[in-house]
Amino acid sequence: MPAQYTLTEQKFRQTDDHADAEVRTASFEGVSIIFASGFQQKEVKRTDDRTEPFLDMYFCLEGSSRAHSYDNPVSPTMGDAQHTIFYTPEFHGYYSISSPVIRLLSIEMKEPFFERFMSDEDGFSDRFWERVRNGEAASLTSRPMPVTGRQMAAISDLQYGRYSGFMKQLFLESRITDLFLLQMEQAQQLQGLRPPRIRPADREKLYAAREFVKDHMLEPFSLLEVARYCGLNDFKLKKGFRELFGATVFGYLNELKMNHALQLLRDTSRSVFDVADSLGYSETANFSKAFKKHFGQLPKDIRHHD
Numbered sequence: 001m002p003a004q005y006t007l008t009e010q011k012f013r014q015t016d017d018h019a020d021a022e023v024r025t026a027s028f029e030g031v032s033i034i035f036a037s038g039f040q041q042k043e044v045k046r047t048d049d050r051t052e053p054f055l056d057m058y059f060c061l062e063g064s065s066r067a068h069s070y071d072n073p074v075s076p077t078m079g080d081a082q083h084t085i086f087y088t089p090e091f092h093g094y095y096s097i098s099s100p101v102i103r104l105l106s107i108e109m110k111e112p113f114f115e116r117f118m119s120d121e122d123g124f125s126d127r128f129w130e131r132v133r134n135g136e137a138a139s140l141t142s143r144p145m146p147v148t149g150r151q152m153a154a155i156s157d158l159q160y161g162r163y164s165g166f167m168k169q170l171f172l173e174s175r176i177t178d179l180f181l182l183q184m185e186q187a188q189q190l191q192g193l194r195p196p197r198i199r200p201a202d203r204e205k206l207y208a209a210r211e212f213v214k215d216h217m218l219e220p221f222s223l224l225e226v227a228r229y230c231g232l233n234d235f236k237l238k239k240g241f242r243e244l245f246g247a248t249v250f251g252y253l254n255e256l257k258m259n260h261a262l263q264l265l266r267d268t269s270r271s272v273f274d275v276a277d278s279l280g281y282s283e284t285a286n287f288s289k290a291f292k293k294h295f296g297q298l299p300k301d302i303r304h305h306d
Contacts, residue, residue, distance in 0.1 A: 007169045019044050021102075024159075028169055030113035031176065034106040035159055040097060047094045053135065055114035056106055057179060059083040059147060059155060063102035069093040069137075082144035083151070085183055087114075087128075089135045105155055107176055116224065116234035117180055125184060141187050148186065154178045162286045166220035173223045174250035177238040198240050205230040206240045213249060217256045218278065223249060258294040261287075265302040272299045 007028040014021045021038030038044075060078035070093045077098075078084070118129050131138035147155075154175050163171045198206070209230040226249060227237045241249050257279050264275045276287035276299075291299045 007172075014038075018042050026172060028172070030110040032106075032108045033158060033172065033176070034108065035104075036106075037101075037103045038097075039101055041100075044097045045094050046096075048091055050088070050091045053087070053089045053111055055085065055087050055109045055117075055132070057083070057085050057109075057176070057183065058107075059105040059151070060144075061103040061105065061147065061155070063097065063099035063104070065095065065097050065099075065102060065104060067091075067093065067095050076144060078144055081147040083147050083183065084144045085140040085180075087132045087138045089137060105158070107179070116227065117177075119233065119235045125187075140183065141190070145183070145186055145190065148182065151179060151182050151186075154182065162289055163281075167280050170222060170253070171250055174238075174248055177223065177234055178248060180235075181239055181242075198243060202232065202236060202240055203244065205232050206237070206244050209237060209241060209249070210245060210252065213253050214256060217253055217260070218280070220280065254290070254294070258291060261291060261299065262295065262302065265299055275299065 009026045011024045019038055019040040021036060024035045026033045060082050062080055064077060064079050066077045069091060128138050128140050158175045161171050209226050212226055212229050223234055227234050261275050261279055264270055273284050276284045281287040288298055
């Protein structure tokens with residue numbers, strides 16, 4: 001059954017006498033991606049009351065921010081280029097921004113979505129996930145971690161990716177998982193731990209996942225469908241796929257699509273629009289940009305060069 005895609009995006013601006021902020025959001029199936037940036041003349045506070053649990057991948061890219069919970073008065077201040085992962089069963093309090101400038105990314109996941117990332121087999125995060133399962137507030141690390149170059153590259157992709165349709169949601173899912181893995185790996189390294197090797201049984205499942213992607217490359221699907229098909233959760237699927245095949249699931253799918261497009265352009269008389277449409281691109285311009293990024297030339301130039 002084809003996946004149902006309900007990606008919604010918003011962009012709005014908030015201004016008053018003391019602050020000017022721009023917020024961009026993208027939401028689908030239990031996850032919200034929030035980019036916010038702004039300027040403020042004095043400390044800004046925003047109250048929040050939640051009774052639904054959520055997991056937050058939080059990146060303070062510039063400035064200084066803090067969550068103040070009435071139930072838990074001790075919370076760290078996030079500074080320039082710092083990040084963390086935390087779980088909150090419920091939140092009653094307020095968020096404050098004390099710096100003149102702020103840029104942040106918050107990826108908030110509801111329970112059905114973040115359950116896909118749970119894993120107790122890395123020898124590191126089991127205590128964190130145990131607290132999550134018990135409904136207790138938890139943070140992956142005791143202190144915020146510094147944002148790395150690889151994390152910034154994934155964040156830039158999230159912010160400026162030009163895909164559309166089901167490819168966009170799959171792209172966003174992929175980059176969210178990339179960021180999660182990079183955060184987990186960094187936390188492990190800070191503790192002096194090495195990630196575990198892929199088990200033989202999981203290796204077979206990863207090969208099955210690769211075949212699924214290959215067989216369904218022209219159909220809409222989600223990472224969750226791939227994970228369910230091969231019997232792995234998102235965490236194991238994405239982490240193992242990258243380790244075993246040297247590419248992410250989305251990267252492998254994009255490679256298949258671009259090679260298929262090249263073959264169609266060379267061996268058939270189909271227009272660039274038709275080729276883009278057959279690959280799931282709702283806009284030809286986005287396909288052309290992706291094709292040029294992959295092959296170094298535009299689709300319309302293929303037949304000319306041949």
